[in-house]
Amino acid sequence: MSLILGMDIWVFLAWIGTILVAIFCVLYGIYYEYFKSNEKESSKVKKKQKQKKVVK
Amino acid sequence: MDVIFFIVFMALFVGMFSIIGFFGYMKTKTAEDYFVAGRKMGSIVIAFSYGATFISAVALIGFSGIASLYGHAILWLALLNILVGILIAFIVYGFRTRKMGLSLKAVTLPELLGNRFNSTRLQAVSGLIIAVFMVAYTSAVFLAVSSLFVVTFGVPYEVCVVIFTIVVGVYLIVGGLYAVMWTHAIQGVLMVVGMLILTVGIYGMLGGVGPAHEAAADMTPEDLGVPLHRGMAPNPWNFTTGNQTVVITLYPLEQLFIDDGFVIKSISPPPGEIGVPLNVDIVIVFNHKVAPSTFIYSCDPDPGGWSEEWNEGYTQVTLSRDDFEQEAIYTFEVTAATSGIGSPAGELAPSGLTSMPPLLSPSFLMILTLIFGVGIGVLAQPQLIVRYLSAKNEKALRRAIPYGGVFILLMTFTAFSIGPLCNVLMANNGLFYPGSPDKVVPLVVDELFPQWFVFLFLFAVLAAAMSTASALFHTAGASIGRDVYEKGLKRGGSEKKSLLITRVATLGIVCATLIISLNPPEVVAIMTAFFFGLMAVTFLAPYTLMLYWKKTSRAGAWVGMLGGFIFTMLWYALVYFKTAPQIIGSSITSNYMINMLDPIFIGLPLSFFLTFVVSKIVKQDKAETQTMQKAFENI
Numbered sequence: 001m002s003l004i005l006g007m008d009i010w011v012f013l014a015w016i017g018t019i020l021v022a023i024f025c026v027l028y029g030i031y032y033e034y035f036k037s038n039e040k041e042s043s044k045v046k047k048k049q050k051q052k053k054v055v056k
Numbered sequence: 057m058d059v060i061f062f063i064v065f066m067a068l069f070v071g072m073f074s075i076i077g078f079f080g081y082m083k084t085k086t087a088e089d090y091f092v093a094g095r096k097m098g099s100i101v102i103a104f105s106y107g108a109t110f111i112s113a114v115a116l117i118g119f120s121g122i123a124s125l126y127g128h129a130i131l132w133l134a135l136l137n138i139l140v141g142i143l144i145a146f147i148v149y150g151f152r153t154r155k156m157g158l159s160l161k162a163v164t165l166p167e168l169l170g171n172r173f174n175s176t177r178l179q180a181v182s183g184l185i186i187a188v189f190m191v192a193y194t195s196a197v198f199l200a201v202s203s204l205f206v207v208t209f210g211v212p213y214e215v216c217v218v219i220f221t222i223v224v225g226v227y228l229i230v231g232g233l234y235a236v237m238w239t240h241a242i243q244g245v246l247m248v249v250g251m252l253i254l255t256v257g258i259y260g261m262l263g264g265v266g267p268a269h270e271a272a273a274d275m276t277p278e279d280l281g282v283p284l285h286r287g288m289a290p291n292p293w294n295f296t297t298g299n300q301t302v303v304i305t306l307y308p309l310e311q312l313f314i315d316d317g318f319v320i321k322s323i324s325p326p327p328g329e330i331g332v333p334l335n336v337d338i339v340i341v342f343n344h345k346v347a348p349s350t351f352i353y354s355c356d357p358d359p360g361g362w363s364e365e366w367n368e369g370y371t372q373v374t375l376s377r378d379d380f381e382q383e384a385i386y387t388f389e390v391t392a393a394t395s396g397i398g399s400p401a402g403e404l405a406p407s408g409l410t411s412m413p414p415l416l417s418p419s420f421l422m423i424l425t426l427i428f429g430v431g432i433g434v435l436a437q438p439q440l441i442v443r444y445l446s447a448k449n450e451k452a453l454r455r456a457i458p459y460g461g462v463f464i465l466l467m468t469f470t471a472f473s474i475g476p477l478c479n480v481l482m483a484n485n486g487l488f489y490p491g492s493p494d495k496v497v498p499l500v501v502d503e504l505f506p507q508w509f510v511f512l513f514l515f516a517v518l519a520a521a522m523s524t525a526s527a528l529f530h531t532a533g534a535s536i537g538r539d540v541y542e543k544g545l546k547r548g549g550s551e552k553k554s555l556l557i558t559r560v561a562t563l564g565i566v567c568a569t570l571i572i573s574l575n576p577p578e579v580v581a582i583m584t585a586f587f588f589g590l591m592a593v594t595f596l597a598p599y600t601l602m603l604y605w606k607k608t609s610r611a612g613a614w615v616g617m618l619g620g621f622i623f624t625m626l627w628y629a630l631v632y633f634k635t636a637p638q639i640i641g642s643s644i645t646s647n648y649m650i651n652m653l654d655p656i657f658i659g660l661p662l663s664f665f666l667t668f669v670v671s672k673i674v675k676q677d678k679a680e681t682q683t684m685q686k687a688f689e690n691i
Contacts, residue, residue, distance in 0.1 A: 006269025007128060008411035014131035018469050021138045025461025028143075032454050 062209040065515055066219060073227045076238050080231020087554045090232035091163035091534055097237060097446040099455030104244035105237040105527075106443040106456065107463035110141060110434060111247070112524035113201045113517045116471050121493025122426070123475025125401045127409040128272070129423050134469040136431030142460040145435055150444040150453050152603045155690040157445040160683070164531070165438040165595065166539040168445075169617075172602050173610035174683045178617075180544020183535035185594060185621060186438050190532040191565060193587040194525050195572040201521035202573070204498060208514055217573045220518070224526045225566035228533075229559050233446060236526045243519035248466050250516025253509060254501065255470040258477050261504065271480045272409040278318055278344045279483055280402035280409075284393040285317035293327035297334055298383035318344045318395040321371075338375040338388060345370045347398020347488045352391040357384065397482045399489035409476040418648050425654040432656060433588035436596035439531040471497075529569070533562025586628050586635060586655075593620040593659035597667045606684055608667065611674035616667025620659050627655035 004012040084090050097105075123130045153168070160171035166186065170179025202216035227235045262268035324339040325332045348366055351373065355362075361378035380386060396402060401409065404419050413419035434440065447453045478500045482488065490499045501513050537558030597620060598613040628635040633651040636643040643651040676684060 003270070003273055003410065005266050006271075006273045006410050008407070010412040011128045011131060011410055014135050015128065015473075018131060018135040018138060018465065021135060021143065022461045022465040022469075025138065025142060026458040029455060029458030032451075 059209060059211060061511055062205070062211055065511065066223075069515070069518075070223050072242065073223060073235075073239050076242075077227030077231035077235045080227070080233075080235030080238065083234045084232040084555075087538075087558070088163060089234065090555055090558060091538065092157075092442060092446040093233040093237055095158070095446060096448045097443075097452065098448060099452045100459055101237050101241050102443055102447055102452060103456040103459030103463060105240035105446075105523075106440060107460055107467065108240040108244040108247065108520065108523035109439050109443065109527035110137075110437075110524075111464070111467045111520060112197055113204075113521035114197060114524075115468060116247070116251070116517055116520050117200065117204070117497055118494055119468070120471040120475035120478075121496045123472045124478050124496045125399065125404045125493055126413070126419060126423055127401070127405040127407075127411065127476045128269070128473070129405075129412045130426065130472050130475070131469070132423070133427045133431055134465075134472050136427055137434070137468045138461050138464050140431050141434040142457060142464055145440070146444075146453055146457050146460070149435060149441075149600075149603065150447075151450055152691060153441060153444040154447055154450065154453060156603065156687050159690050160687050163442075163445060164534045164539055165441045165599070166535060167543070168441075169595075169598060169602065169613060170539070170543060172683060172687050173608075173613050174679045175610050175614075176543045178610065178614060180540045182595065182617065183539025183544065186591070187532045187535040187540065187565065189587055189590060190439075190528045190535070191568050191572065194528040194532070194565075194569045195576060197521050197525050197528070198569065198573045199576050200494065201518055203494075204514065204517060207495075207498070208502070208510070214574060217570065220522065220525075221566060221570045221573065224522050224529060225563070228526050228529050229562050229566070233442070233530060236530050237443075237446065239526065240523045243523040244463065246516050246519040247523075248463065250513050250519075251466055251470045254497075254505075254513060255474055257505060257509070258474045258481065258500070262477060262480060268477050268480070269410050272476050273411070275396075275409055275479060275483065277402040277406070279396040280405070280479055281347060281350075281394045281396045281399040281489060282318050282402040284390065284395075285319045293323060293389075294385055294387050295325045295328070295332050296330040296383075296385050297332045297380045318342070318393075320390065332380070334379045334382065336380075339372065340375070340390065341372045342393070342395070343371075344395040346373070347394050347396065348373075349488060349491065350392060350394035350398045352393070354389050354391055356387045356389075357381075359386075397479060397488050399479055399482075401476075401479055405476075409479060416649065418652060421648065421652040425652060429589045429592075429654040429656050432596075432660070433592035436592045436594070436599055437588065438535070438591065438595070439527040441599075442527075442531060442534075525569075529562060529565055532565045533558055536565060537561030586624070586632075589654055589656045589659075590621070590624050590628075592656055593624045593663055595620075596660060597663035601664070601667050601671070602687075605668075605671075606688060607671055607676070609671040609674055609676045610680055612667045612669075612671030615670040616663045619666040620663030623659045623662055624655045627659065 005015075007015060083094070086094070088094055119130070119133070156172065157163070157168055160168060162168040162171050164183070166179045166183040169182055170176055198217055198220055202213050202220065205211055205216045206213045227239060231238075259265060259268050262271055319342070321341045321343045323341070325336060346366075348364070348370060351364075353375070355377075359377050359380055363376045365374045365376070366372070394402075404422075405411075405413065406417065406419060407413050413423065444453060447456070475496070478496050481500050481504060482496075485504060487499060487503055490496060502510055505513070537560065538554065541561065542554055542557055594617055597616045598608070601608040601616075602613065629639045630636055630644050631651050632653075632655065633643055633648070636651070645651050
């Protein structure tokens with residue numbers, strides 16, 4: 001059986017999968033820290049702008 | 057020198073944790089402060105505390121040792137540790153648990169269950185289950201780490217246990233969850249540093265990731281350890297001293313030696329030899345390297361005074377003894393010998409260290425059991441659930457996910473990766489399997505790393521043990537003080553009294569653990585094997601449905617919880633291959649497909665089924681519906 005980095009395919013999947021899940025955790029954190037909050041903020045800003053327009 | 061180093065390092069630990077305990081004491085004004093750190097904890101402390109609680113010394117030392125036996129296939133557990141233990145745990149359970157805990161003013165898992173289903177009895181019974189099994193589990197944690205210190209520093213076991221228990225007990229009782237979580241952050245850093253250096257060191261010694269894994273893959277079962285092939289071996293054989301004329305040949309000589317497997321290549325004096333001189337040495341040559349500690353032999357009659365000498369490659373042993381008697385027939389037998397480094401890995405990893413074992417083989421089932429027992433079991437650990445309740449807001453929990461993911465990666469992924477590689481290092485450096493998987497990594501560290509790292513690693517392991525133990529003490533103390541005594545027996549009281557009762561209960565738990573650790577009954581060692589599974593099968597179904605299904609009723613929770621608990625206890629006592637032999641002598645079934653199955657595979661679906669069906673049949677009453685509405689008001 002051919003080996004990837006010295007591991008068979010099932011063990012390699014577990015190995016790479018663990019690293020990918022950990023990277024996903026980091027990306028999840030980055031997304032919620034920087035992008036999700038920006039989305040919320042931008043939607044808040046849009047709401048405020050709309051409210052201002054209505055007042056005008 | 058070692059003892060002095062031990063004293064200096066322990067003094068540093070005690071000093072540092074005492075200061076933290078004092079700060080924790082200053083911050084602890086209310087019961088909520090003590091139980092859930094005032095619900096004010098930030099993301100980094102939550103992540104490290106959750107990880108340090110989750111990863112005990114057993115996980116670092118024990119599981120890396122198990123990985124050395126079963127190979128890299130156990131990396132699936134590392135995957136589940138992050139996927140289930142961090143991602144699903146925080147996203148699916150953490151956020152809702154925190155919100156519901158806030159609405160119901162709950163500070164423990166039993167209190168969450170009790171308040172959600174409007175039943176102080178449910179709270180008391182679940183608190184009792186948690187406390188009883190946690191004391192034994194904590195003892196097992198101390199037992200493991202103390203044994204390690206006894207071997208390395210030569211400090212008596214009793215002294216180690218007393219010191220560790222007192223240090224943890226004092227900063228916990230004084231400083232509450234604040235002290236526990238802050239110390240976890242420090243202990244977590246120590247664990248990360250220790251595991252990182254260890255992993256980089258081991259991969260470095262083997263030339264990097266690819267070469268290291270390839271070296272592990274190249275190890276044959278004979279290199280790792282297979283038992284002596286006795287089918288055709290000349291064993292036992294006779295020889296006669298002096299001038300006797302009787303010729304005894306047990307086997308035709310052409311059948312003595314076979315090519316396959318691990319066998320004896322030649323023996324001297326040969327079978328049936330007569331007139332053997334009284335001072336002759338017995339020389340046995342094997343066709344493969346032998347682990348000397350596994351070589352066992354007998355001689356009848358036994359002249360006594362044997363001495364054993366091995367050649368450099370451990371393929372030949374010369375046995376000398378006091379003189380044989382004149383004109384006597386001696387029957388000599390090699391009872392057992394294991395090839396290579398003498399590790400059970402030769403048989404337990406039949407496809408090699410870097411491959412999955414054959415589907416449904418005993419090794420495959422063992423790995424499956426470990427992966428799901430621990431991997432899924434993590435979701436319903438009361439000591440971990442408290443971490444969600446301590447978060448200052450949802451953002452802190454959300455931010456804890458990346459830190460937690462990386463922390464677990466640096467803990468279990470590294471531990472499970474280096475375990476199998478230890479076999480290569482042992483083979484390359486003339487070391488042999490130390491007789492227990494728990495000793496594999498300590499042996500490699502002790503023999504192949506510089507002395508400063510040996511100490512650093514030991515204290516990283518101690519930090520892992522202390523962090524888990526303090527969390528367990530805290531949860532068990534809260535279970536007895538708050539859930540069983542205050543809510544179950546006394547039904548209410550002032551906040552100051554609540555705090556006092558819990559501190560006294562925690563002291564009681566610490567003392568009970570100390571007594572058990574000093575004189576551990578056999579059952580303590582078994583506890584580590586089934587604590588995670590037992591907690592999962594008992595609590596996961598009512599806990600999950602309580603969070604997500606508004607119609608879950610008190611009766612459903614009772615039946616699901618007790619059904620899961622009773623089933624698991626019965627399975628461990630009667631069926632499970634590791635525990636049943638120690639409880640009733642042998643498993644009631646010899647079918648390994650059944651007796652190797654972790655109860656979580658049957659118990660968990662059963663518990664979910666019981667909770668669901670009984671909730672459908674016995675509906676919520678008015679009071680329950682009101683508490684349910686309150687529980688979901690923030691969700």
